[in-house]
Amino acid sequence: xxxxxxxxxxxxxxxxxxxxxxxxxxxxxxxxxxxxxxxxxxxxxxxxxxxxxxxxxxxxxxxxxxxxxxxxxxxxxxxxxxxxxxxxxxxxxxxxxxxxxxxxxxxxxxxxxxxxxxxxxxxxxxxxxxxxxxxxxxxxxxxxxxxxxxxxxxxxxxxxxxxxxxxxxxxxxxxxxxxxxxxxxxxxxxxxxxxxxxxxxxxxxxxxxxxxxxxxxxxxxxxxxxxxxxxxxxxxxxxxxxxxxxxxxxxxxxxxxxxxxxxxxxxxxxxxxxxxxxxxxxxxxxxxxxxxxxxxxxxxxxxxxxxxxxxxxxxxxxxxxxxxxxxxxxxxxxxxxxxxxxxxxxxxxxxxxxxxxxxxxxxxxxxxxxxxxxxxxxxxxxxxxxxxxxxxxxxxxxxxxxxxxxxxxx
Amino acid sequence: xxxxxxxxxxxxxxxxxxxxxxxxxxxxxxxxxxxxxxxxxxxxxxxxxxxxxxxxxxxxxxxxxxxxxxxxxxxxxxxxxxxxxxxxxxxxxxxxxxxxxxxxxxxxxxxxxxxxxxxxxxxxxxxxxxxxxxxxxxxxxxxxxxxxxxxxxxxxxxxxxxxxxxxxxxxxxxxx
Numbered sequence: 001x002x003x004x005x006x007x008x009x010x011x012x013x014x015x016x017x018x019x020x021x022x023x024x025x026x027x028x029x030x031x032x033x034x035x036x037x038x039x040x041x042x043x044x045x046x047x048x049x050x051x052x053x054x055x056x057x058x059x060x061x062x063x064x065x066x067x068x069x070x071x072x073x074x075x076x077x078x079x080x081x082x083x084x085x086x087x088x089x090x091x092x093x094x095x096x097x098x099x100x101x102x103x104x105x106x107x108x109x110x111x112x113x114x115x116x117x118x119x120x121x122x123x124x125x126x127x128x129x130x131x132x133x134x135x136x137x138x139x140x141x142x143x144x145x146x147x148x149x150x151x152x153x154x155x156x157x158x159x160x161x162x163x164x165x166x167x168x169x170x171x172x173x174x175x176x177x178x179x180x181x182x183x184x185x186x187x188x189x190x191x192x193x194x195x196x197x198x199x200x201x202x203x204x205x206x207x208x209x210x211x212x213x214x215x216x217x218x219x220x221x222x223x224x225x226x227x228x229x230x231x232x233x234x235x236x237x238x239x240x241x242x243x244x245x246x247x248x249x250x251x252x253x254x255x256x257x258x259x260x261x262x263x264x265x266x267x268x269x270x271x272x273x274x275x276x277x278x279x280x281x282x283x284x285x286x287x288x289x290x291x292x293x294x295x296x297x298x299x300x301x302x303x304x305x306x307x308x309x310x311x312x313x314x315x316x317x318x319x320x321x322x323x324x325x326x327x328x329x330x331x332x333x334x335x336x337x338x339x340x341x342x343x344x345x346x347x348x349x350x351x352x353x354x355x356x357x358x359x360x361x362x363x364x365x366x367x368x369x370x371x372x373x374x375x376x377x378x379x380x381x382x383x384x385x386x387x388x389x390x391x392x393x394x395x396x397x398x399x400x401x402x403x404x405x406x407x408x409x410x
Numbered sequence: 411x412x413x414x415x416x417x418x419x420x421x422x423x424x425x426x427x428x429x430x431x432x433x434x435x436x437x438x439x440x441x442x443x444x445x446x447x448x449x450x451x452x453x454x455x456x457x458x459x460x461x462x463x464x465x466x467x468x469x470x471x472x473x474x475x476x477x478x479x480x481x482x483x484x485x486x487x488x489x490x491x492x493x494x495x496x497x498x499x500x501x502x503x504x505x506x507x508x509x510x511x512x513x514x515x516x517x518x519x520x521x522x523x524x525x526x527x528x529x530x531x532x533x534x535x536x537x538x539x540x541x542x543x544x545x546x547x548x549x550x551x552x553x554x555x556x557x558x559x560x561x562x563x564x565x566x567x568x569x570x571x572x573x574x575x576x577x578x579x580x581x582x583x584x585x586x
Contacts, residue, residue, distance in 0.1 A: 006582045065530060066586040082414050093464060106412040186416075304586040407413035 005072035007059065011160035011295050012252040013116035017061060017068040018312035019319050020114065022187055025089035028365070029353040030123045031110040032131055035346050038104040039138070044079050046133035047102055051077055054126055054150040056250050057117065060097035066308055070117075073097045081105060085188025085407065087355035087378065090114045102130070107348070109134070115252070120334040120352060120365075121240055122250040125150065128339065131347070141342040150250045159253035160291050163245045168296060169289035173258060173326040176234035178359040179224060181381030189356045189378040192387050194394065195349065195403040198336075198373040204398050210271050213237070213333045213366070214278060216375070217259060218270040219397065220331060220364060223390035225264035234260045236327045237278075240334065241291075244284050255291050257281040258327065267397075330354055333366040349374055356380040362387065428456055443488050450484035453477070468514060468521070472507065472528050479503050497550040500539060501557040508532055512564045515571055522572045526579040529568065536561045 009017070020026040051058050058077075059070035075096040082105035090112065095101055099114040100123075111127045118126070129148050135141045150156075184190060198212075205215040217235055224233050238254040247253065259277050261270065280286070297303065303311065337350050349372040352365035362379045375394075377387045395402055432453065439449040454477045461473030479499060486495035511529060515522050522529075536558060542548040569576045 008585065062527070062583075064527075064582065065534075065584045069582060069585065071582070083416070085416055093466070105414050108412075188416075407416075409413075409415055 005055070007056065007070040007156060007251075008158065009068055009070065009116055010158040010251050010253075011291065011298055012119075012254070014067065014298060015315050015319060016114065016116035017063065018315035020089065020116075022089045024357040025087060025187075025355050026115045027087045027090055027112050027355050028115060028120065028123070029086050029110050029112045029351075030120065030127050030367075031108050031351040031353070032127060033348040033351065034107045034109070035348055037107055038109055040079060040081070040104055042137040043102070043104055043109065043130075043134055045137055046130050047077055047079055049133045050126070050130045050148075053148060054129070054250065056122070056150060056156050057098075057100065057126055059099065059117070060092060061099055061114075061116065063308055066304060066306070066311070068116075068308065070099075077102070079104060082108070082110060085186065086110070086191055086353050087112060088188045108351075118250055119238070119240075119252045119254045120332060121242065121254075122150075122252075124334060124337060124350075124352075124367075125250060128337070131339075132343065135343055135346055139346070141346075142340045144340040145338065146340060152248075154248050155250045157247065157249045158251065159241060159245065159247050159249045160295050162247070163241075163288060164292040164295040165288060166292070167285070167289040168293045169286065173234070174232060174260070175325045176232050176260070176328045177228055177230060178328055179228060179362045179381070179386055180359075181361055181379075181383035183358065183361075184380055184382055189353070189380055190384075190406070190408055191353055191376055191378045192384065192391075192404065192406040192408075193351060193377075194375045194391055195405070196373055196375075196394070196398065197400060198368045198371045200398050200400045201373055208268065208271050210275055212368075212373070213331075214271055214274050215397075216333075216364075216366060217274050217331055218267055219393045220329070220390055221259075221261050221270055221274075222264070222267060223386050223393060224328060225261075226389050227386045231264070232260050232262045233328045234258050234326055236330045238330070238332050239282060239287065241287065244282075244287065255287050256330075324359055327360060329360055330363040331366070332364070335368065337367060337369040339369070344370060348372075351376050353378050432456065439484075446488040447485060450481040453484060454481035468511075468525050469528065471510075472531075475503060475507060492547060496542060496548050498553065500535075500548070501550070501553045504532060504535055504539065504557050505560050508561050508564045512567060515568050519571060522568070522575065523579065526576075527583055529565075530580065530583055533561065533565070 016026045058073055060073040062069055062071045077096060077098045079102045082103035090099060090101060099117040101112045103110040103112065109131070111123055111130070113123045125147050128146055132141060132143055132146050132148065201212055205212050208215060217237065221233050221235060225231065236256045236258055238256050241253045241255055242248060257278065259274055261273060332352065332354060334352060339347060350367045350369045351374050352367040353376045354363040354365050356363050356378045357380060361381045362377060365376045367374055377390065379387065391402065391404060435449040435452050439446040457477035457480065458474050461477065462470055465473060482499050483492065483495045486492055511532065539548060539554055539557065543551055543554045548554060
């Protein structure tokens with residue numbers, strides 16, 4: 001952040017203010033489910049203590065003449081009881097200008113973030129710091145291996161710009177089939193969670209000689225084919241670039257791989273193809289060329305001097321007609337969440353939810369904590385046939401108990 | 411692992427319906443001259459509603475003033491040419507807004523931080539007005555020059571009042 005405390009949007013963030021609205025909110029949620037009921041007063045104090053140490057979160061969105069940007073927000077961020085469905089549009093006039101909301105309900109603390117602010121990794125880091133301050137209010141917990149500050153130059157860096165080079169990679173993607181259904185016509189998403197043992201799933205994936213993410217991607221693709229019947233099916237899987245490029249930014253730094261399967265195959269065949277595509281696309285040079293292409297597009301002179309209002313319109317059209325058409329669904333797995341041992345007795349598990357909007361009507365978020373893996377399938381359509389089929393496949397393959405719960409009510 | 415019971419309101423695609431309504435109004439105004447008044451008024455109501463829903467304070471006020479300007483321009487375009495709206499209302503509105511903005515900054519320096527974007531838009535509108543004058547679309551050159559002078563004076567006074575923050579805020583608003 002510069003002297004008068006404002007940040008340019010990073011390369012990935014630039015598109016979100018252009019299209020986000022009530023029906024396509026670009027919001028995701030990270031949650032923690034505790035062993036006890038949440039105490040709102042402690043949570044508010046925790047947020048007040050956490051936020052000043054994360055300057056990349058303590059901002060509001062302003063629309064400049066050429067680009068939107070993040071400006072320092074001096075107002076207090078207020079927590080609220082969860083009343084709306086998850087992943088609704090963040091209305092700045094109701095959030096005191098903040099690009100995230102902190103909700104509590106029963107035993108759950110949820111952080112809903114606008115994607116221009118950060119990605120899943122950054123949100124989890126903030127949530128863990130918030131959780132530490134919350135617990136520290138009434139019990140003595142240690143902060144070992146926790147990040148309680150996010151104010152270094154590296155934390156605020158635009159990773160895409162920093163690591164981009166002159167190599168470019170033009171994307172050639174085909175149109176993919178989508179999961180269709182009857183739109184629920186309400187703000188937010190319906191969500192179905194599956195809670196299962198991470199070690200059991202790990203064992204199962206070992207029998208296929210693969211990883212959990214690849215196994216779940218394969219099962220998900222099989223479920224879509226079972227319902228949708230025809231392909232190609234393309235699953236967008238975000239890759240955390242921090243591990244590959246050895247950086248510690250708290251802003252967006254992911255790149256989305258597209259796993260494309262033309263026709264329904266056996267599970268073993270699917271795993272082998274997905275594994276090949278993962279290995280091919282995850283090469284640092286490939287990833288760097290792909291995001292460098294995006295950075296160079298952003299730096300074109302005509303893009304830079306085009307008024308924001310016009311640029312937003314063009315980016316929105318590009319997203320609607322090009323980017324959305326090439327992806328069937330999104331599957332994200334930010335990985336394993338770790339907490340200091342002293343905090344673990346208070347925490348049951350974490351959840352990660354993606355927003356869903358037309359035509360990406362169903363999306364999946366996976367998160368693991370303390371041997372508990374939670375798969376959250378969010379949707380904005382009434383039909384849940386793909387989700388039911390996926391859970392059935394998961395049960396069949398793991399031969400283990402899966403606890404399923406949702407926000408659909410009775 | 412409970413979730414609350416939601417009181418869901420079914421969302422309806424009002425925006426699309428409104429856009430359709432505006433387009434129909436526009437087409438009708440091309441056929442029926444007096445319908446321009448209906449079209450302009452509807453445009454004003456929709457814009458003001460959206461602005462008042464999203465903004466408060468001076469931003470809302472500026473937005474509503476801009477909607478009034480647009481409505482009057484639409485009214486004026488009834489016979490397919492601009493006369494009084496661009497010649498008198500446009501510069502008059504710019505002078506009025508600049509003076510209000512200037513007094514607001516003089517009364518409360520901190521409001522500069524919140525509203526510097528409006529200042530830039532006023533300057534850009536002023537630039538547009540000068541271009542229109544050179545294109546002979548605006549014919550009241552004296553009023554344009556007076557407006558220009560008032561805006562330049564307001565820039566100097568605001569710059570002096572706000573100090574170093576003036577450049578910083580303009581820089582971040584216009585970064586490219």
